[in-house]
Amino acid sequence: MPLFNMKCDELIPERGKHIYVHDPENPVVPACNIKTIPGDMTERGCAFAGARGVIGGPIADIIAMVHAPVGCAWYTWGTRRNLSDLHTWALPGRLSNVAFNRRYCMVTDMQERDVVFGGAKKLQASCLEAFRLFPEARGLIIFTTCTTGLIGDDVKAVARQVEKEVGKPVFTSESPGCSGVSQSKGHHDFNIQFYQQVNALRARRPELKMQDEEKTPCDICLIGEYNMDWDLAAIRPLFERIGVRIAAVFSGNERIENLIKMLDVKLNVVHCQRSAEYIAKMIQDGFDTPFVRVSLYGIGQTSDALRQTAAFFGLEERAEQVIAEETARVEKALAFYRARLAGKRIAVYVGGPRVWHWIRLLEELDMEVVAGACTFAHEDDYQKINDRVKGQVLIIDSPNEFEIEEMLDTLKPDLFLTGMKEKYLGRKMGIPTVNSHSYEKGPYEGFAGMVNFARDIYQGIYAPAWRFQHGLPAKREEAPPCA
Amino acid sequence: MRLNEIPVDGVPYDRLKIDQIPASPAYAPRDPELVPAAGRTLVINPDRICMPIGAMWAVLGVHRAIPFVQGAQGCTTYARYTFSRIFKEPATIATASFHEDAAVFGGRRNLIEGLRNLVVRYWPEVIGIATTCSSEIMGDDLVSFVKEARVKIGEEIGAEKMDRIAMVIINTPSFAGSHVDGYDRASKAFIETLATGRDNPDRRVNIIPGLLYPGDIREIRHLLEEMEIEATVLFDISDTLDAPLAPPQEIPYYPPGGTTLQEIRGMGNALATFALQPAAGASGARSLERRLGVPAVVGPTPVGVDATDALLQNLSRITGREIPSSLKIERGRLIDAMADTFHHTMMKRVAIFGDPDTVTGVARFVCELGMTPVAVTPGTRTKTFEQEMDGIFAGYRELFLDAPRVFNGGDLFEFEEYLKTLPRLDLIIGNSKGIDISRELEVPLVRVGFPIYDRFGYQKRPIVGYRGAELLLYEIVNAILDFRYPDDRTQQL
Numbered sequence: 001m002p003l004f005n006m007k008c009d010e011l012i013p014e015r016g017k018h019i020y021v022h023d024p025e026n027p028v029v030p031a032c033n034i035k036t037i038p039g040d041m042t043e044r045g046c047a048f049a050g051a052r053g054v055i056g057g058p059i060a061d062i063i064a065m066v067h068a069p070v071g072c073a074w075y076t077w078g079t080r081r082n083l084s085d086l087h088t089w090a091l092p093g094r095l096s097n098v099a100f101n102r103r104y105c106m107v108t109d110m111q112e113r114d115v116v117f118g119g120a121k122k123l124q125a126s127c128l129e130a131f132r133l134f135p136e137a138r139g140l141i142i143f144t145t146c147t148t149g150l151i152g153d154d155v156k157a158v159a160r161q162v163e164k165e166v167g168k169p170v171f172t173s174e175s176p177g178c179s180g181v182s183q184s185k186g187h188h189d190f191n192i193q194f195y196q197q198v199n200a201l202r203a204r205r206p207e208l209k210m211q212d213e214e215k216t217p218c219d220i221c222l223i224g225e226y227n228m229d230w231d232l233a234a235i236r237p238l239f240e241r242i243g244v245r246i247a248a249v250f251s252g253n254e255r256i257e258n259l260i261k262m263l264d265v266k267l268n269v270v271h272c273q274r275s276a277e278y279i280a281k282m283i284q285d286g287f288d289t290p291f292v293r294v295s296l297y298g299i300g301q302t303s304d305a306l307r308q309t310a311a312f313f314g315l316e317e318r319a320e321q322v323i324a325e326e327t328a329r330v331e332k333a334l335a336f337y338r339a340r341l342a343g344k345r346i347a348v349y350v351g352g353p354r355v356w357h358w359i360r361l362l363e364e365l366d367m368e369v370v371a372g373a374c375t376f377a378h379e380d381d382y383q384k385i386n387d388r389v390k391g392q393v394l395i396i397d398s399p400n401e402f403e404i405e406e407m408l409d410t411l412k413p414d415l416f417l418t419g420m421k422e423k424y425l426g427r428k429m430g431i432p433t434v435n436s437h438s439y440e441k442g443p444y445e446g447f448a449g450m451v452n453f454a455r456d457i458y459q460g461i462y463a464p465a466w467r468f469q470h471g472l473p474a475k476r477e478e479a480p481p482c483a
Numbered sequence: 484m485r486l487n488e489i490p491v492d493g494v495p496y497d498r499l500k501i502d503q504i505p506a507s508p509a510y511a512p513r514d515p516e517l518v519p520a521a522g523r524t525l526v527i528n529p530d531r532i533c534m535p536i537g538a539m540w541a542v543l544g545v546h547r548a549i550p551f552v553q554g555a556q557g558c559t560t561y562a563r564y565t566f567s568r569i570f571k572e573p574a575t576i577a578t579a580s581f582h583e584d585a586a587v588f589g590g591r592r593n594l595i596e597g598l599r600n601l602v603v604r605y606w607p608e609v610i611g612i613a614t615t616c617s618s619e620i621m622g623d624d625l626v627s628f629v630k631e632a633r634v635k636i637g638e639e640i641g642a643e644k645m646d647r648i649a650m651v652i653i654n655t656p657s658f659a660g661s662h663v664d665g666y667d668r669a670s671k672a673f674i675e676t677l678a679t680g681r682d683n684p685d686r687r688v689n690i691i692p693g694l695l696y697p698g699d700i701r702e703i704r705h706l707l708e709e710m711e712i713e714a715t716v717l718f719d720i721s722d723t724l725d726a727p728l729a730p731p732q733e734i735p736y737y738p739p740g741g742t743t744l745q746e747i748r749g750m751g752n753a754l755a756t757f758a759l760q761p762a763a764g765a766s767g768a769r770s771l772e773r774r775l776g777v778p779a780v781v782g783p784t785p786v787g788v789d790a791t792d793a794l795l796q797n798l799s800r801i802t803g804r805e806i807p808s809s810l811k812i813e814r815g816r817l818i819d820a821m822a823d824t825f826h827h828t829m830m831k832r833v834a835i836f837g838d839p840d841t842v843t844g845v846a847r848f849v850c851e852l853g854m855t856p857v858a859v860t861p862g863t864r865t866k867t868f869e870q871e872m873d874g875i876f877a878g879y880r881e882l883f884l885d886a887p888r889v890f891n892g893g894d895l896f897e898f899e900e901y902l903k904t905l906p907r908l909d910l911i912i913g914n915s916k917g918i919d920i921s922r923e924l925e926v927p928l929v930r931v932g933f934p935i936y937d938r939f940g941y942q943k944r945p946i947v948g949y950r951g952a953e954l955l956l957y958e959i960v961n962a963i964l965d966f967r968y969p970d971d972r973t974q975q976l
C-alpha cells in the first residue's frame with residue numbers, strides 16, 4: 001500500500017503524505033523535512049536542541065554559552081547522555097563528579113530589559129567571566145535561541161572580541177529554536193557554521209592545524225558519533241586494533257583542539273548520516289578527503305564498517321582478525337538472546353537514521369520490524385529504510401503522539417524502541433519500551449554494545465511486570481500455597 | 484571491556500572502566516571575585532527553569548486539559564521530556580510549532596490552526612495556552628487570536644460544542660520569572676477566566692498546592708478527609724501524573740483524574756482558598772479574594788509540625804470542623820519519631836536549596852529537629868524570602884551552631900562554592916541538581932522538591948503533613964547514619 005492516512009488523522013489530511021506501508025514492488029518516499037502542522041501533537045524538538053543538545057553538547061573542553069533566558073540552558077544541562085572523561089577539579093585532590101561538559105550550565109539569563117535594549121554586552125561580559133572562572137576551558141561556543149535570534153544580537157562580533165581578548169577560539173552557533181522545521185535544522189546549521197569557522201580560524205592561526213609530525217598514515221575522523229553512554233569505549237578500540245588512528249571524533253568526548261585538526265585526516269567515517277554528513281561532504285569538497293558511510297550498530301554492520309575503513313588503508317587482514325575475535329566474544333551471549341527474542345515484533349521510533357541502522361541489527365536477533373517512524377528524517381533516510389525493511393512495514397514521518405498511539409494500538413508490537421517522552425506512553429498501553437536515544441544501560445554500539453542492547457530488549461519483553469498488567473483476576477485458582 | 488567473553492548481562496557500568504582525565508594540571512580555586520552571583524553577569528547552574536513549564540505543570544493537573552504552547556517546538560518538547568524524566572509518565576502537550584514564518588509574521592495562524600487541530604482530534608475540556616519568549620517578543624495578541632479561533636472552530640464543529648471547551652491564556656514570557664512564577668500566573672489565569680461567580684456559596688475549601696508532588700497532594704487530601712472537609716484541589720496532578728498501568732487504554736491517552744472544569748468554575752463559592760506555597764499559587768488565591776471575597780489563606784507550606792498545625796488550625800477555624808483524634812495520633816507519632824532521633828539530628832549542619840517554598844518548609848522542619856541550617860537558597864528570588872527565613876529562625880537561633888547564610892536569587896554555582904568553604908557540613912537537602920556537590924563534598928543528599936529525576940519514587944512520597952514529615956525525618960536521619968556512623972555504632976540507636 002502506498003501513502004495513506006491514519007484514522008486519527010482524518011481531520012488533518014495533510015498527514016496522509018507522511019505515512020505509508022512499504023511495498024518492495026512500489027517503494028515510496030513520504031513528504032518529510034517539511035513544516036509541522038501546528039497543534040498536531042508533534043514529538044519534534046527545535047533547531048537549538050539539534051545544535052546545542054546533539055552536536056555542541058558532547059564537546060568535552062569548551063564552555064557552552066547559551067545566550068538565552070534561563071530555560072533553554074537548563075533543559076540542555078546534562079540531559080542527553082553524551083558522556084565524557086574530561087573532569088575539572090572540584091577540590092584539591094578531587095575531580096568533579098561528572099565531566100566538564102555536563103557539570104556546568106552557563107547562560108546569559110536574558111531578562112526583559114535585555115530583550116528591549118539588546119543582550120550583546122551581557123553576552124560579552126558573560127563570556128569573559130566564564131573564561132576567568134574556568135581557565136581550564138579550551139574554547140567557547142555561543143548558542144543563540146529564539147529570544148536572541150529574534151532581537152538580532154550580533155553574536156559574531158562578540159565572539160571575535162572575546163577571542164581577541166582571551167586568545168582561545170570562540171565559535172558561534174546560530175540556530176534559534178524557531179528556525180527550520182525540526183532539530184535537523186540545528187544539526188545542519190552547526191555543521192556549516194562550525195566548518196566555516198574552523199576554516200577561518202585555521203587561516204588566522206595555522207599553528208592550530210595538525211602538524212606533519214603528528215600525522216600518521218592511517219588518520220581518520222569519526223563523524224556523527226556522540227558518545228552516548230560511552231559508545232566510544234566500545235568502538236574506539238576496534239579501530240585502534242586494526243591499526244587506524246581516530247584523530248578526531250565529531251563530536252563525542254572530543255577536545256576542541258582535535259576538532260580543529262579534523263580537516264587534516266585521510267578519511268572520514270560517518271556514522272550518523274543525518275546530523276553530520278554535511279560536514280563530511282564539505283570536507284570532501286574543500287579538502288578532497290573522502291568519506292565512507294557506516295553503521296556501528298550490530299555485528300554485521302560494525303564488521304562492515306571496520307572492513308570499509310580497513311580497505312581504504314589496506315588493513316583488511318587485521319580487520320578480519322579483529323572481527324573474528326570480537327564476534328567470538330559475543331557469540332554465546334547473542335545466542336542466548338536470539339533464542340528468546342526470535343520472532344518478536346518491534347516498532348522503532350527515533351530521530352532518523354537509527355531506524356535504518358537498527359533494522360539489520362534487529363534481524364540479527366531474528367526479530368521483525370513491523371513499524372518505523374522518524375522525527376526529522378529526510379528523503380535519503382527513507383530510501384535507506386526502504387532498502388532495508390522486508391515485507392509490509394508501516395512507516396511514519398514525523399509522527400505525532402496520536403499516530404504513535406494508533407500505531408501501537410493496531411499493531412501491538414512486542415516492544416517499542418523510542419525516546420524519553422514516548423517511553424512511558426507505550427508502557428501505559430502495556431507495551432514494553434527501551435529508551436533508544438540515551439539508551440537504558442549502554443553502550444549499544446559495536447560488538448559488546450550489541451549484547452547490552454539485546455539484554456535491554458530482553459529485559460523489556462520478559463519483565464514479569466507485564467504478567468500482571470491485565471488487572472486483578474476475579475478468581476484465584478485453588479492451589480496449595482507451598483505445593 | 485577487556486573481558487575474554489562478553490557475558491549474558493552485557494557490559495555493566497562497573498566493568499566499563501573509564502579514566503577520569505583532569506582538565507587542568509592541578510586544582511585552582513575559582514576566582515573569588517566572580518563567585519558571588521551578584522558580582523557577575525553570567526549565570527552558572529541556575530536552579531530555576533522558565534515560566535512556561537510552570538504553566539504546563541499547572542494545566543496538566545486539570546481533568547482532560549491539554550497545555551498549548553505558543554512557541555517553537557523545543558519549548559514543548561523539552562518540558563515534556565522534563566515531566567517524563569521526573570514523573571515517569573507521559574505528558575501530552577501541544578505546540579504551535581513556530582518556524583521562520585511565524586517568527587516573521589507572528590503566531591496568529593499557528594495559534595488558530597493549532598487550536599483547531601487540537602480540538603478536532605483530542606476533544607479536550609480545557610486548553611491552557613502558555614506563551615513563550617518568541618510569542619511575547621513578537622507581541623502576539625492572544626486574546627483576539629483566541630476569539631478568532633473560537634469562531635472559526637465553532638463554524639466547523641458547531642458553536643455549542645466549542646462553548647463547552649474552556650480556554651485559558653497564561654502569559655509566560657520566559658525572559659522573566661521562573662517556573663514558580665509560571666505556576667503562580669497559571670493559578671491566577673485559571674481562576675480569573677473560569678471561576679467567575681459566587682452565586683451558590685458552599686462549605687468547600689479551595690486548595691492550591693503549588694509545585695508539590697502527587698504524594699504530597701494525596702497527603703493533603705488525606706488530611707482533608709480526616710477533617711471531613713470537601714475541597715477543590717486546583718491543579719491536582721496526583722492522578723494525572725501518577726496514573727496506573729491498566730491497558731487497554733483508550734486513545735488518545737488521557738490520564739485519569741485532575742481538577743474538573745466544574746470544580747474550578749465553582750471555586751468562587753468556597754469558604755476560603757488555601758495557597759500552600761506563597762510563591763506558587765498565592766496570586767490565584769488573592770485574585771479570588773479581591774474579586775469574589777473568598778478569603779485567601781497563604782502558606783505556610785505544611786512541612787513539619789508547626790506548619791502542619793497551622794494548616795489544620797486554619798482549616799478548623801474556617802470550616803468549623805474539629806481536628807480529629809486520628810490526626811492528633813499522627814502528630815503524636817511524628818513527635819515520637821522526633822524524640823527518638825534527636826541524638827542524630829541535633830547540632831547537625833544542613834544546607835538547603837530548591838524552590839522558595841520548599842526551602843522555607845524544609846528549613847522550618849530542620850529547625851524543629853534541632854539542626855542548623857547553615858546555608859539556604861531559593862532557586863527563584865522572592866521578595867519575602869529573607870524575611871520568612873528570619874521569622875523561621877527566630878525561635879531557634881539559640882540552638883544554631885553557626886549563623887545561617889541566606890542567599891536569595893543566586894545560582895547553584897555560588898551556593899556550592901560557598902558550601903566548599905564550610906569547615907563542616909553534614910547534609911544537603913535539595914533536588915537532583917545537588918548530586919554533584921553531594922558527591923564532591925562527600926556529604927549526603929536528601930532529595931526533596933522539583934526536579935527529582937535521578938532516583939525513583941520521590942514524587943510519590945509526601946513531605947507535607949505529619950506523616951510526610953515523619954517520612955522526611957527518616958530520610959534525613961538515615962542519610963546521616965549511612966554516611967557518618969560506623970556499623971558497630973548503630974546496633975543500638
